[in-house]
Amino acid sequence: MSGRPAITDHPVHPIIAERWSARAIDPDRPVEREKVLSMLEAARWAPSCFGDQPWRYLVWDRFEDSEAWEQAAANLAEGNQAWARPSPILILAVAATTFSRNGKPNRWGQYDTGAATENLHLQGVELGLVVHQMGGFDPDAARSLFGIPDDFEPMAMIAVGYPGQVADLPEGYQDSESAPRQRKPLAELAFRGSWDTPLT
Ligand SMILES: Cc1cc2nc3c(=O)[nH]c(=O)nc-3n(C[C@H](O)[C@H](O)[C@H](O)COP(=O)(O)O)c2cc1C
Numbered sequence: 001m002s003g004r005p006a007i008t009d010h011p012v013h014p015i016i017a018e019r020w021s022a023r024a025i026d027p028d029r030p031v032e033r034e035k036v037l038s039m040l041e042a043a044r045w046a047p048s049c050f051g052d053q054p055w056r057y058l059v060w061d062r063f064e065d066s067e068a069w070e071q072a073a074a075n076l077a078e079g080n081q082a083w084a085r086p087s088p089i090l091i092l093a094v095a096a097t098t099f100s101r102n103g104k105p106n107r108w109g110q111y112d113t114g115a116a117t118e119n120l121h122l123q124g125v126e127l128g129l130v131v132h133q134m135g136g137f138d139p140d141a142a143r144s145l146f147g148i149p150d151d152f153e154p155m156a157m158i159a160v161g162y163p164g165q166v167a168d169l170p171e172g173y174q175d176s177e178s179a180p181r182q183r184k185p186l187a188e189l190a191f192r193g194s195w196d197t198p199l200t
Helices: 014-018 033-044 066-074 078-084 109-126 139-145
Strands: 055-061 089-096 130-134 152-161
Touching: 014 109, 033 055, 033 109, 055 066, 055 109, 066 078, 066 089, 078 130, 078 152, 089 109, 109 130, 109 152, 139 152
Parallel strands: none
Antiparallel strands: 055 089, 089 152, 130 152
């Protein structure tokens, strides 16, 4: 996939370097059902605490049911609607707050759902798709609109589609499609044994 591969300080698998959160999405090209299923299947095989699989995904396909898709799109924050409306597919990642095995609080539910969603994202990249997670949406409205039970937490909306033209994005969103990608240095992120002692 073309784009903005990460310039990494240490070697990583190419799919990790190639993954990024593009915003330019082709409004006219549907995403094949098989590809959506592959992304969800990738999420399904993520690790989870006690193997409890606390993630759930709600999927909307604009080419299949534009009214339902519109309800999901309207739930996005304005700034996200500005670029994400061309997406043929929207997915909402939802995390269980309790273990399905015993109903006790699951403090790893969100952690595991993030891991599953990264699997979904990487699979999407492998399939030539743009995948972009968004925290900017109304979780309370989503809960009541889409029937999400009390013991689940809506975490992130995800825009999915084929790459589109950067020139078609609203002006304020064009520059970030080519800006250099930045990360904190590893020394700030990984410690040797105790806090604030850099590993590197
Ligand atoms: C949980 C989560 C919430 C995010 N929320 C938004 C959002 O509301 N709008 C947006 O444009 N990008 C959002 N992003 C994308 C991040 O801004 C992006 O992942 C980050 O800047 C790193 O860029 P990269 O994914 O291209 O490496 C979100 C990403 C995650 C994982």
